[in-house]
Amino acid sequence: MKKNKLYIGIALISSVLAGSCSKDFLDQSPTNAVPEEVVFNSVANAETVINGTWGYLMETFNSFANPGYSAILRTSDAMGSDVAILTSKYGYPASYQFVDASDRTTGRVSGFWNLLYKVIDNTNNIIARIDNVPGDDNKRRYIKGQALVLRSYCYLTLASFYQLNVQTNPNAKTVPLYTEPTTLSTVGKPRVTNTRLYEQIFSDLDNGRKLLAGYVRGNTSRYKIDTSVANGLLARASLNAGRWNDAANYAANARKGYTLMPAADYYGGFNNSQNVEWIWGHGQRPDQSNASYNFHFLDVSSAGSYYYSFRPDPFFMERFDKDDIRSKLFSWDTLPGREGLLRYDKFRFKDDQTGDIVLMRASEMILIEAEAAARNNDLTTVASRLNELRSVRNAKPLDITGKSQQEVISEVLIERRKELWGEGFSLSDILRTGGTVVRKEYLDANNKDITINVPRADGTVKKVIAKGHTVLRFPNGTPFVANSPYYIFAIPDAEYRNNPNLDN
Numbered sequence: 001m002k003k004n005k006l007y008i009g010i011a012l013i014s015s016v017l018a019g020s021c022s023k024d025f026l027d028q029s030p031t032n033a034v035p036e037e038v039v040f041n042s043v044a045n046a047e048t049v050i051n052g053t054w055g056y057l058m059e060t061f062n063s064f065a066n067p068g069y070s071a072i073l074r075t076s077d078a079m080g081s082d083v084a085i086l087t088s089k090y091g092y093p094a095s096y097q098f099v100d101a102s103d104r105t106t107g108r109v110s111g112f113w114n115l116l117y118k119v120i121d122n123t124n125n126i127i128a129r130i131d132n133v134p135g136d137d138n139k140r141r142y143i144k145g146q147a148l149v150l151r152s153y154c155y156l157t158l159a160s161f162y163q164l165n166v167q168t169n170p171n172a173k174t175v176p177l178y179t180e181p182t183t184l185s186t187v188g189k190p191r192v193t194n195t196r197l198y199e200q201i202f203s204d205l206d207n208g209r210k211l212l213a214g215y216v217r218g219n220t221s222r223y224k225i226d227t228s229v230a231n232g233l234l235a236r237a238s239l240n241a242g243r244w245n246d247a248a249n250y251a252a253n254a255r256k257g258y259t260l261m262p263a264a265d266y267y268g269g270f271n272n273s274q275n276v277e278w279i280w281g282h283g284q285r286p287d288q289s290n291a292s293y294n295f296h297f298l299d300v301s302s303a304g305s306y307y308y309s310f311r312p313d314p315f316f317m318e319r320f321d322k323d324d325i326r327s328k329l330f331s332w333d334t335l336p337g338r339e340g341l342l343r344y345d346k347f348r349f350k351d352d353q354t355g356d357i358v359l360m361r362a363s364e365m366i367l368i369e370a371e372a373a374a375r376n377n378d379l380t381t382v383a384s385r386l387n388e389l390r391s392v393r394n395a396k397p398l399d400i401t402g403k404s405q406q407e408v409i410s411e412v413l414i415e416r417r418k419e420l421w422g423e424g425f426s427l428s429d430i431l432r433t434g435g436t437v438v439r440k441e442y443l444d445a446n447n448k449d450i451t452i453n454v455p456r457a458d459g460t461v462k463k464v465i466a467k468g469h470t471v472l473r474f475p476n477g478t479p480f481v482a483n484s485p486y487y488i489f490a491i492p493d494a495e496y497r498n499n500p501n502l503d504n
Contacts, residue, residue: 112489361423
């Protein structure tokens with residue numbers, strides 16, 4: 001990693017204190033005026049650092065197509081099977097076409113890399129210094145725990161997208177691992193193996209979770225990392241690593257105290273972090289709402305949405321039971337010029353043109369429990385967990401009679417796609433399971449166009465051809481396959497130029 005890039009993390013730490021001393025990350029107003037020795041002279045200032053680091057991760061633009069960390073989640077879904085990106089619109093066509101995330105010269109690739117490693121460097125500074133900061137012992141412990149979990153979150157993201165899954169190739173080289181603060185004289189690190197990276201992820205999460213014991217975040221602070229968030233990330237990491245019993249246990253602990261949302265809330269636009277099901281979310285308000293820009297891509301129905309480009313694959317719609325509350329969110333667009341495009345109204349702006357960002361929900365934890373049970377061939381438990389979710393969504397219960405283990409695993413993976421659509425799990429699940437992108441033209445059984453009737457404002461009906469996926473192969477013309485290098489995010493060209501140890 002280029003040395004002056006490494007040092008930016010320290011500059012950010014020095015900057016976040018110049019804003020309000022409120023503990024809310026939204027009240028940070030970075031400048032470059034505060035010397036580093038002031039940053040760690042009190043627990044209150046150190047807490048401002050962790051809050052500002054979180055705000056940096058979620059709110060930093062490097063372009064309108066990359067509004068903070070959430071752009072990684074949008075890219076994951078754009079590269080998957082169930083989002084048919086509207087390629088005439090700005091933002092994610094290149095990801096949908098597999099031409100930017102695997103290209104180490106693109107701005108998206110460098111933006112993601114710099115964002116994650118600057119946050120890692122900030123957390124390294126906090127972890128290295130917090131034990132010697134004057135102040136309340138419990139607050140100091142909680143700040144260190146949050147920093148450890150946040151560092152692991154960044155490394156888990158890198159592990160999920162920058163190499164094949166650890167179960168597929170435990171010895172594959174991933175990314176450089178930094179656990180100490182960097183300076184201008186820091187020498188770039190080599191890439192570590194999948195196994196070594198996961199060792200660090202599990203160590204950070206376990207240590208962070210222990211330090212957070214007893215921490216209670218405020219009702220309006222769902223962005224704060226607590227033991228539920230740490231358990232949820234441990235569940236995700238354990239699922240990635242094939243530690244099925246651990247995954248189920250961590251997931252069950254993560255969702256304690258959270259209930260599945262009723263239908264009315266499911267129809268609310270997935271924009272409110274106070275939702276009873278959200279374990280972790282990033283709040284927004286009109287004066288500080290960079291992350292809300294994600295809704296310009298996700299929201300396909302609000303008049304104020306600029307791009308409305310995350311359209312569902314019509315075949316995805318057909319996976320839902322007709323009485324499933326989630327199926328009620330589908331409709332064919334009736335606006336002139338958009339007829340034939342399918343809408344899925346899961347995500348919608350609030351009235352003030354903001355939208356909170358969902359990061360972890362209780363339903364995901366139930367699905368982790370179900371998948372872990374399926375991988376262990378405990379099919380009765382799979383049915384119990386999956387039906388806990390399906391009953392609230394008014395979907396048909398899973399009947400495991402006569403089903404093989406692999407068939408039940410497939411049922412769980414399909415349910416993940418249905419429940420978590422648009423939340424960033426598509427590509428990471430493909431890499432995690434050794435799966436493949438599946439996209440088909442929206443044609444009938446005779447390979448003919450499917451015509452639909454679209455009502456118009458004047459009461460007439462217009463016949464149009466229903467539109468689905470337009471990108472059906474990799475850029476080189478080959479079919480989609482499992483474990484393709486096109487699925488793996490590239491390390492940026494600048495890292496190759498400036499880190500001579502990268503491939504050592």
